[in-house]
Amino acid sequence: MDRRTISLTVNGKRITRDVETRQHLGDFLRRELGLTGTHLGCEHGVCGACTILLDGEAVRSCLMLAVQADGRHVTTTEGLASADGALSPLQQAFWEEHGLQCGFCTPGMLTTLTAFLRENPNPTEDEVRDAISGNLCRCTGYANIVAAALSAARRMRGEA
């Protein structure tokens, strides 16, 4: 069993751990760090539930190894709210627009859209739909997720 020591920053906290080299990042976050907000829905990179932010970019934590995150900055769904626990504008919009039902795909939707809205603060509805086209949801029919993203974008632009 090959092991290595890695150091990375997770939700602003510096972490050093000895990990098995074959462990994927999603399992590392959930099992070693107890950050169970990241969900594993397919473990083959299609459903998007396990999406995290790696140096600000949305990536699938089931498709990379924990050792590949050495030296990087990881943000999970637990790291999206502000330090005092207040929901981010996107999280707040998900709550108001009923953008989640079972909540299993939600972490991946939130991380994907957080990265997207940073790059495109004034998206069209079609652009939002494209942005989450790699995230599966069986409950909502996506409509309220799209509405939440547009509402959050408006709020973050100071329009609402």
Next chain:
Amino acid sequence: MDRPRSIGASVKRVEDPAILKGGGRYVDDLALPGMLEVAFVRSSEAHARIRGIDTQAAAALEGVHAVWTYKELGGDKRMVQANPHPLLKQNITQYPLARDEVCYVGETIAMVIAENRYIAEDAAQLVQVDYEPLAAVIDLRMAAKADAPRAHLDSPDNLVARLGQKFGDAEGAFKNAAHVFRESYLQHRGGCHSMECRGVVASYEAFSDQLTLWSSTQSPYLIRGFLSQYLGREEQRIRVVAPDVGGGFGPKAAHYPEEVALALAALKIGRPLKWIEDRREHFVSTTQQRDQAWEVEVACDAQGKVLAIRARVLHDHGAYVPYGLLLALGSVNNFPGPYTIGAVDLAIDVIFTNTVPTTPIRGAGRPYANFILERSMDCVARNLKLDRAEVRRRNLVRKEQMPYSTGAKLPNGKPVMFDSGDYHGVLEMVLKNSRYENREARREEALKRGKRLGFGLSSYNEDTGIAPFEGASVRVFPSGKVVVTSGAGAQGQGVRTVLAQIAAEQLGVKPEDVLVEIGDTSLFPMGMSTVGSRTTVTAGSSVHLAAVEVRAKAIRLAAEALECAPVDLEIDAGAVRLKGVPDKHVTLADLARRLAGQVNVPSPAGFTPGLEATAYHAVERPVYANGANVAVVEVDAQTGDVEVLDYFVAHDCGTLVNPQLVEGQIVGGVAHGISNVLFERMVYDKESGQPQTTNYGEYLLITAPEMPQMHLAHMETPSPWNPLGVKGAGEGGTIPCLAAVVSAVEDAIGAKVNEYPLSPERIVELMTG
């Protein structure tokens, strides 16, 4: 004093803040001290005899604690039948781990218990199963033939059951009808695909002799009962918990081999065990809803009034019967739908195949039934050159006929009756909203862009709030906190929010101040299952009845405390107050304290202990939600690509407790329906029985860009048959959707479409004849 009502408001969900911050508690999030992890060895053969299993290499792997077959596990009985039925001819359930025969690819054969899942999966690969391959039967129509191979070695044939639904004089109607039309239909809906796969954690605690099972299930109480029967252990000594469940959609209502295997193993090994289904396992072990083949005859008069419908149906049941016959029954029991069809004669043969067992998925057979009824209405319209909406107008049950007896019987022998609703009203509503009359102009506009546009129609009704019960307790603690407990569970619908709203309405508190505790058999004595659009009707009504009783008790006690008449009191902001003099009040906390008891002090005379009440709303018969849908699609004639542009819903589920949540259910249900028609197909190799779509590259689900613009409208006809006037809303989005989309594609391409799913290739085939 007027205060904002809780019922009818789009209250933000009490479930959400935790989930949004990553604080949901799904079964895989549970990590118990000393917990080991399990991987299953599953059959690679569709049908085989097991000659032997070599576990030696697996057991020798470092980190492996045990590798067990049925012998070591002690699971030598077949699993409990979840839904016994007198017509169930071959009641064959699985063994938790197979004994000497496997009957589908994915069937559990052995379990590996190891330090973690990585090691468990490594070891599972080292288990050598010596198979003697047997002839497998995969194709439904093949399996129904007398000379077909048997899906089970010892079976006389592949017939699980022959069921029917019959009333009225169909034979007479067919003899005398002006027109008789015959059509064949093929339906296939695919798999479950909740985003959270299944999962189980089992723990036995010897100190209190308590077995606890956490399962991602819709039916914790039923699972407790089945485990009790299987293990011979008192229900009181078994606790089943459904924590946050990441979607259910029906298949998670069933009882699975892994639940029994983990319970048995946890008792034996004395350490907590976890098994989390991975997505490939989901494709080969979670129940599905695959093929039905229908031969349908419709008799109608010269005006298009349908007089009788007759059908012979084959239903693919898969390899076992874990869940009785509910899916097949649901497919025929929902005739005549929302229509006044005087005679129905249906026979359905439930057939074994060597594939994953089938059980209900969202709609539970009703989408199959609705598809046949709606396609039949379109068939009548096509043949008589009538407008499709007009044919429905001529056949729908009229408002003044309510309550309407269809002629069919409920399982208890009582007549099927629709409680209320304006079926024509919702149809006109959706026609108007979709500008159905204007469709030719829209069609021409699309043609100019080289696209073929079509409108599809579908009406439906649904028996919701099905028997027998879900109970609830409403309790005010001396802290003033209102707590609701119920046997009902939740898989994302927002049940906690809805029950909190219903309690808050009576007790004058805010919904967010009501704590709702559900999904845990230790919290409430009895429960059934969260299925069949039933929870708001059953548990909601029980919460209402209990809260009314608590309210009356509080007012009665407050009247004594304040020395006034109960009629002069009202309840608001956590206290019982004198009307017009809100400062003269006694808080619910204080009243709860008085009823909480004190040693050697008698309780107030005439009051039972505790500011609490328990109620079980008795369901005698279901209540019927209804609606009408219009789908607007564009088809690319070159590629066969279908785009659903707009989707219109007019819907009546009685009193809307939380409109935003109802709309969420409908939109999600429509997405499921569109996905079934345009994307999902569970493919098996017809010879070998190997599943060929076992990941999301091979099996497609609808994604955000494919969703149409949704246009929803509500009609609110309260049901007279429960105290809140509610009707279920969980499945009404899906039920009519399959037929609406297919009807729209048919309208667009101008060729008959009697099947789904529809791939682009198939659409081009249909167009080119």
